[in-house]
Amino acid sequence: MFHVLVADSISSEGLTPLLEAENVKVYRKDREEDNYNPEDIDALLVRSATQVDDALLSSLSNLQVVARAGVGVDNIDITAATKRGVVVINAPDGNTISTAEHTFAMISSLVRHIPQANMNVKGAQWSRKKFIGTELFGKTLGIVGFGRIGGEIAKRAKAFQMKVVVYDPFLTDTRAEKLSVISLPLDEVMKQADIITVHTPLTKETKGLFNKENIPQLKKGVYLVNCARGGIIDEEALLHHLNTGHVAGAALDVFEVEPPTNHDLVQHEHVIVTPHLGASTKEAQYNVAFQVSKDVLAYLNGQSVNTSINLPTIPKEIYKKIQPFYQLGKTLGSILSQSAKTPIEEITATYAGVITEWETSILTKSIIAGFLRNRVDTTVNEVNAATIAKERGISYGEKHQTDSYGYSNIIQVEAQGKDVNLVVRATFIEGFGARIVHMNGFDIDFAPSGHLLYVQHTDRPGVIGQLGLIFGKHETNIATMHVGRMLQGGKAIMMLSFDQPLEKVLIDEILLIPDISSAIILEL
Numbered sequence: 001m002f003h004v005l006v007a008d009s010i011s012s013e014g015l016t017p018l019l020e021a022e023n024v025k026v027y028r029k030d031r032e033e034d035n036y037n038p039e040d041i042d043a044l045l046v047r048s049a050t051q052v053d054d055a056l057l058s059s060l061s062n063l064q065v066v067a068r069a070g071v072g073v074d075n076i077d078i079t080a081a082t083k084r085g086v087v088v089i090n091a092p093d094g095n096t097i098s099t100a101e102h103t104f105a106m107i108s109s110l111v112r113h114i115p116q117a118n119m120n121v122k123g124a125q126w127s128r129k130k131f132i133g134t135e136l137f138g139k140t141l142g143i144v145g146f147g148r149i150g151g152e153i154a155k156r157a158k159a160f161q162m163k164v165v166v167y168d169p170f171l172t173d174t175r176a177e178k179l180s181v182i183s184l185p186l187d188e189v190m191k192q193a194d195i196i197t198v199h200t201p202l203t204k205e206t207k208g209l210f211n212k213e214n215i216p217q218l219k220k221g222v223y224l225v226n227c228a229r230g231g232i233i234d235e236e237a238l239l240h241h242l243n244t245g246h247v248a249g250a251a252l253d254v255f256e257v258e259p260p261t262n263h264d265l266v267q268h269e270h271v272i273v274t275p276h277l278g279a280s281t282k283e284a285q286y287n288v289a290f291q292v293s294k295d296v297l298a299y300l301n302g303q304s305v306n307t308s309i310n311l312p313t314i315p316k317e318i319y320k321k322i323q324p325f326y327q328l329g330k331t332l333g334s335i336l337s338q339s340a341k342t343p344i345e346e347i348t349a350t351y352a353g354v355i356t357e358w359e360t361s362i363l364t365k366s367i368i369a370g371f372l373r374n375r376v377d378t379t380v381n382e383v384n385a386a387t388i389a390k391e392r393g394i395s396y397g398e399k400h401q402t403d404s405y406g407y408s409n410i411i412q413v414e415a416q417g418k419d420v421n422l423v424v425r426a427t428f429i430e431g432f433g434a435r436i437v438h439m440n441g442f443d444i445d446f447a448p449s450g451h452l453l454y455v456q457h458t459d460r461p462g463v464i465g466q467l468g469l470i471f472g473k474h475e476t477n478i479a480t481m482h483v484g485r486m487l488q489g490g491k492a493i494m495m496l497s498f499d500q501p502l503e504k505v506l507i508d509e510i511l512l513i514p515d516i517s518s519a520i521i522l523e524l
């Protein structure tokens with residue numbers, strides 16, 4: 001049973017996939033009767049109210065996934081989550097239309113002074129002259145950040161017969177052409193626009209993108225709109241230039257601190273505000289809740305997710321094909337980790353055959369995760385494998401090759417250290433399962449699962465007999481046995497499997513056999 005905690009106010013209808021799943025129990029933080037143990041929580045669902053910081057992540061010690069029912073993940077410490085192996089999911093497009101519509105409502109309200117006029121009439125006044133507005137028709141709208149929301153705003157602006165100029169360093173000419181907008185450098189947008197609306201995430205680059213120094217470069221009488229993230233337009237700078245009259249007015253849905261503490265700005269007669277309402281429609285809240293619920297359920301059930309922030313996204317049809325190799329990758333990493341008795345500095349994964357047609361980086365991460373899992377005391381998975389490997393000074397890489405040794409697919413993993421060089425090669429056979437087909441120079445054939453013993457010995461008569469005697473004495477039944485050698489009478493290996501874990505004392509006895517050089521227990 002998976003335990004899911006819904007920490008913020010999230011649409012109940014949108015949670016249906018989780019509420020109806022038989023293997024999920026949903027707790028709502030705001031429902032006193034919902035008692036839960038933080039250490040049992042597998043998945044956490046939030047909007048923007050809950051700060052998912054390292055302290056919260058550490059208190060939810062079993063957490064596998066955090067889902068943000070919305071776009072911005074700035075309330076989630078992604079680095080901390082990644083380090084802890086927690087997958088972060090969001091719902092990138094469920095609230096696009098609502099936010100674009102809200103922005104457009106803000107723009108219209110701003111240039112026609114609707115909120116101020118509304119208050120005027122409700123205050124028993126009738127000041128018609130005071131509220132002379134500006135038409136949108138023929139004006140230039142500057143959109144800074146031309147992603148999903150920016151694009152929807154452009155479409156609406158076109159319907160109002162506005163000229164649209166945009167700035168986005170990652171915008172392709174094809175998309176600009178498709179949406180009939182003019183892509184310009186930021187300083188040009190700043191010079192030309194009568195109204196500027198920002199739709200970027202809040203990053204190091206976009207924090208204070210509009211500031212005290214550059215706001216005077218905007219057209220005198222410009223209108224500024226921020227329905228993205230507080231701080232993209234510096235609040236102090238905005239207030240200053242509203243007071244100088246350079247900025248005619250501003251519409252703000254988001255603030256540097258929420259609820260806002262800059263009262264002079266909020267109360268300014270040319271500023272209109274809403275309490276972060278961009279995504280607050282029934283439709284958007286249903287969409288984002290439904291999207292993340294489906295993804296959380298999929299992730300908990302070991303299926304692929306559509307929109308993870310810190311996990312490579314694999315299309316569903318590819319995921320189905322790749323899944324057995326993904327498990328095999330973990331197993332190969334684990335075999336190497338258990339066989340290497342000295343430090344490993346470099347791991348190389350080589351892929352051949354059909355798998356080279358797919359994205360193999362996730363398989364490489366699963367190998368690294370399998371390798372590290374036995375060695376570190378934190379949870380390691382494909383999310384944090386790269387970070388932890390780097391911390392431990394282990395570099396890794398991957399190659400594709402054409403020679404697949406006669407198999408339809410091959411994964412080979414090589415682990416190198418100062419005194420060690422280990423190689424394991426495996427294949428996955430549809431309907432039959434995974435097989436290890438090569439180990440450290442020897443061709444062999446065994447299923448990599450269960451309780452195994454990997455023995456290196458000299459190919460001489462009697463070695464297997466002596467081993468058999470030791471197992472017989474300890475009443476330990478050998479389930480399967482595979483032998484590989486290069487030359488008659490030369491070095492050889494054995495892979496034995498057992499029905500239960502092996503006792504360490506048995507290994508000490510085996511190592512007394514003169515022709516056996518090593519015996520390593522592998523638990524897979």
Ligand SMILES: NC(=O)c1ccc[n+]([C@@H]2O[C@H](COP(=O)([O-])OP(=O)(O)OC[C@H]3O[C@@H](n4cnc5c(N)ncnc54)[C@H](O)[C@@H]3O)[C@@H](O)[C@H]2O)c1
Nearest residue numbers: 072099145146147148149168170199200201227228278279
């Ligand atoms: N007010 C709300 O309730 C609400 C609702 C949804 C989204 N948002 C916020 O709106 C913003 C945009 O959302 P979206 O869904 O359109 O995201 P998106 O990722 O589709 O678009 C963001 C765009 O910003 C561009 N960008 C990044 N850095 C830039 C820079 N330095 N200068 C110019 N452009 C830059 C990116 O290239 C991208 O095209 C996000 O911050 C999101 O959190 C707010």
Ligand SMILES: O=C(O)CC[C@@H](O)C(=O)O
Nearest residue numbers: 047048070071072279280
């Ligand atoms: O949860 C909300 O209402 C705000 C969402 C919005 O800021 C987002 O980034 O998706």
